[in-house]
Amino acid sequence: MNPALITGEAAAGEAAVSPATIRKWVQLGHLRVAGRQGRRSLYRLEDVFAAERSARGRGATG
Numbered sequence: 001m002n003p004a005l006i007t008g009e010a011a012a013g014e015a016a017v018s019p020a021t022i023r024k025w026v027q028l029g030h031l032r033v034a035g036r037q038g039r040r041s042l043y044r045l046e047d048v049f050a051a052e053r054s055a056r057g058r059g060a061t062g
Contacts (some may be wrong), residue, residue, distance in 0.1 A: 003045070003046065004044075004045070005034050005035050005037075005042035005043065005044060006043055006044075006045055006048075007037070007040050007041075007042060007043075008023065008040065008041050008043065011043045011045070011048040012054065013054045014045060014048060014049075015048050015049070015051075017052070021055075022048070024051045025051045025055060026041070030051040030054050030055055031043060031047055031048065031050075031051035032047060033045065038053050052056070
């Protein structure tokens with residue numbers, strides 16, 4: 001079964017960060033885009049939480 005994918009805005013809400021932080025995590029390689037819906041990037045929720053733990057562990061939040 002494929003895990004559900006969420007938008008960057010939803011990912012930001014789940015991680016309590018801004019959508020810009022989600023984009024920054026992608027840029028830095030902490031988070032991978034798992035799919036696309038038109039022009040929107042989609043992410044796996046478990047990947048978002050892993051990126052959040054990684055970023056917060058280094059004190060890099062947004």
